[in-house]
Amino acid sequence: MEALRQDDPRRFGPYTALVRLRETAAAVQYLAHGATPQDLAVITAARPELAALPGFRRHFEAEARTADRLAGGWVAARLGTGTDGAEDDGPLWTAAEYVPALTLAEAIETAGPLPERAVRILGAGIAETLSRVHATGAVLQGLAPRTVLLAGDGPRLTAFGPLGAAADAEARPGGQLSVRLGYLTPEQIEGEEAGPASDLFVLGLLLAYAATGSTPLADGPATEAAERIAHTDPELASVPDALRDLIGRCLAKAPDDRPTAGAVAAELALEGAAGLAKGGDWLPAP
Structure with missing residues (x-):
């Protein structure tokens, strides 16, 4: 503040x-x-x-x-x-x-990576919301470390499209709007439209960041990150064993190879994010 x-x-x-x-x-x-x-x-x-x-x-x-x-x-x-x-x-x-909370980025910068249980609750809560979005045929495109809040009872989403998640937005000559997202997907880099599976790729990046404090493929200058996202396999050795396979599937290059949001939510927390977070102690002590 x-x-x-x-x-x-x-x-x-x-x-x-x-x-x-x-x-x-x-x-x-x-x-x-x-x-x-x-x-x-x-x-x-x-x-x-x-x-x-x-x-x-x-x-x-x-x-x-x-x-x-x-x-x-x-x-x-x-x-x-x-x-x-x-x-x-x-x-x-x-x-x-208003919900008292830190952004995911603020939490990682302050206290480092989240423990596995917290990553599961974070991911399940986001995936539950993505599932609601995708059920209508829409795409969220609102995920980023600074658009997800960590509150006492679970995560909160605060951005609901590219404007909310933009890394850069500016007015161009002629009244045009230019928006650059912080996280792109292989299909977007190849010039294709984002689809529901694109949200799952970004969720994979976000969960890897939550679990390790760094973002596979997407860290560094934008042009270099785009090349890695399009052509390089992610390095996930630092991700907890129990989460590595799921995050790796979210980061598949081909959209059809990624799981659905509902499958991710169930795999992370079969009882639901709220059930796993019950008791209010899902975040590590500051």
Whole structure:
């Protein structure tokens, strides 16, 4: 967290911004309160220079609708919005329930890799949500170390499309929007569209990162990472034995060789992520 800056908005509809929580390529997140100081929410406010782009607004609003459809379980409920599109030059923001948590990246940077049980709960919770997304024929494309939260009762997903997970987003001449994802898949590098199996590849990268503190194939400069993702087998020797085979299957080059989200969820936690996390002690002590 950090103090509000001079040019930060102070109000988002009924919400009053208190501090900055985090920044992403496309937005700034604020901790805010509603009608009472105890009524806390996370405001995700689009960067103004991007919000002016019609293409950005459409994607932002679409990802907000996806968050609405997924609310519950491992997705925080949305409380309000400034994304109705009524005014093309108006601010873009969403408000979601505040859950005290660290991002996966913050947790790894602070305390190192997660123990196997925590990786299982993390992966099962994400896979359960992916299964709901894929059941509609959609693709999430929202997974990254800074878009997954580790809360006391389990993980939370906070990004619901490429904008939320973008490593870089910028306005180009002519009003065009350029978005670069932090994690790509072999099929995307070959110029193909992302499909449900693409989410499973990224989940494999994310679980390997959670278990070891490093990301196979994807670390380093983007061009070198793309070459490794497309052509190199992942090095998983540091991944716990009981997780290595599953993560390796998620990282198969061919989409058809990857497991489904439902199969991953069941293999990681047959009783479900919530059942395995029962008791609230799924994360190591700080």
